[in-house]
Amino acid sequence: MKLLLSIILLLTFGITAFSQENxxxxxxxxxxxxxxxxxxxxxxxxxxxxxxxxxxEFQGMPAEKQKGKIIQQGKKYFVxxxxxxxxxxxxxxxxxxxxxxxxxxxxADAAAESGFMDPTSLINLYKTGEYGYAITGEKVEDGxxxxxxxxKPLDRDSPYxxxxxIVLKGSNTVKSMKVFSKDGSSYTLNINNIKPNLDYPAxxxxxxxxxxxxxxxxxxxxx
Numbered sequence: 001m002k003l004l005l006s007i008i009l010l011l012t013f014g015i016t017a018f019s020q021e022n023x024x025x026x027x028x029x030x031x032x033x034x035x036x037x038x039x040x041x042x043x044x045x046x047x048x049x050x051x052x053x054x055x056x057e058f059q060g061m062p063a064e065k066q067k068g069k070i071i072q073q074g075k076k077y078f079v080x081x082x083x084x085x086x087x088x089x090x091x092x093x094x095x096x097x098x099x100x101x102x103x104x105x106x107x108a109d110a111a112a113e114s115g116f117m118d119p120t121s122l123i124n125l126y127k128t129g130e131y132g133y134a135i136t137g138e139k140v141e142d143g144x145x146x147x148x149x150x151x152k153p154l155d156r157d158s159p160y161x162x163x164x165x166i167v168l169k170g171s172n173t174v175k176s177m178k179v180f181s182k183d184g185s186s187y188t189l190n191i192n193n194i195k196p197n198l199d200y201p202a203x204x205x206x207x208x209x210x211x212x213x214x215x216x217x218x219x220x221x222x223x
Contacts, residue, residue: 028134031149035126035133037172047073049195054081059184075108076205087207092221094207103207103217130154131163138169145169159183 042048049071056064068081075090087094088108095104126133130153137148151163161182166175178188209215 045196051193053190055188089205
């Protein structure tokens with residue numbers, strides 16, 4: 001499970017300003033300025049906690065919805081959802097599948113190479129040079145102006161067709177993220193209740209087998 005791998009950007013807002021083909025070659029400086037501010041703010045926090053709602057949609061099927069929480073402190077993070085949890089202390093990563101009472105224990109670096117990314121890394125994808133991006137829409141919602149920033153992978157063999165980020169204009173606040181897959185599925189992450197700069201004990205980011213009687217751990221680490 002690559003929980004946050006495919007969850008990047010948000011809901012479609014009307015007509016976009018750029019076609020998908022043109023967007024490939026665009027690195028919109030106005031969009032970059034917004035992303036730089038968001039990235040700088042996130043990286044400036046010593047920790048970040050937020051609640052979220054995740055919707056997974058497949059063509060012809062009702063959306064599967066889950067609620068969860070993310071806590072991130074530097075390279076450490078903890079993600080808790082209804083059916084699974086992820087713990088990472090920066091060295092190891094534990095994926096706990098609650099229904100099966102099974103844990104996959106892997107090296108954090110190996111998990112990252114396979115596509116598993118922490119929340120801040122998702123926002124920083126625009127820095128990799130692997131995406132074209134541009135502001136594609138703006139509208140007023142509940143009295144606040146929201147902007148849509150759309151991303152297109154430069155690699156045409158990517159399994160993802162596009163991604164979209166929705167932000168509150170002028171506040172460096174991300175409202176939601178969505179990724180669209182070429183198979184017609186999509187993943188939407190709506191962000192709520194952000195709490196920066198709280199203190200968390202180190203064991204927040206480590207899976208403690210003693211708290212989960214009967215759980216099976218599959219050790220996938222290289223050493």
